Amino acid sequence: MAENSTVIVELCSRCNKNPRAHGHDWCKSCKAEAERNYRDSAEKRAYLRGKEEMRRALAAAFLQIGGAGGFSQVEISNMIMQAPGPQWSDAQSN
Numbered sequence: 225m226a227e228n229s230t231v232i233v234e235l236c237s238r239c240n241k242n243p244r245a246h247g248h249d250w251c252k253s254c255k256a257e258a259e260r261n262y263r264d265s266a267e268k269r270a271y272l273r274g275k276e277e278m279r280r281a282l283a284a285a286f287l288q289i290g291g292a293g294g295f296s297q298v299e300i301s302n303m304i305m306q307a308p309g310p311q312w313s314d315a316q317s318n
């Protein structure tokens with residue numbers, strides 16, 4: 225006696241191609257891609273924020289020099305490399 229069985233596979237609500245991961249609306253591939261995108265964008269936001277903090281810190285350091293004219297390129301380069309840069313506490317307060 226042949227037994228008929230039907231397995232209903234729900235497809236990923238994102239790509240509509242792959243079966244959903246257990247307990248999720250999306251397939252494993254779509255979940256992985258979304259997690260990767262989120263991680264990449266979080267890193268990018270952190271990088272850009274750090275870049276802006278560094279610019280602010282350097283601008284503030286140069287404002288304190290006073291009479292900035294007359295410095296050589298080497299002196300300016302040294303000042304930039306010796307500038308303490310933004311602190312973690314600065315980033316948290318903005």
Ligand SMILES: [Zn+2]
Pocket residue numbers: 236237238239240241242250251252253254255
């Ligand atoms: Zn998918």
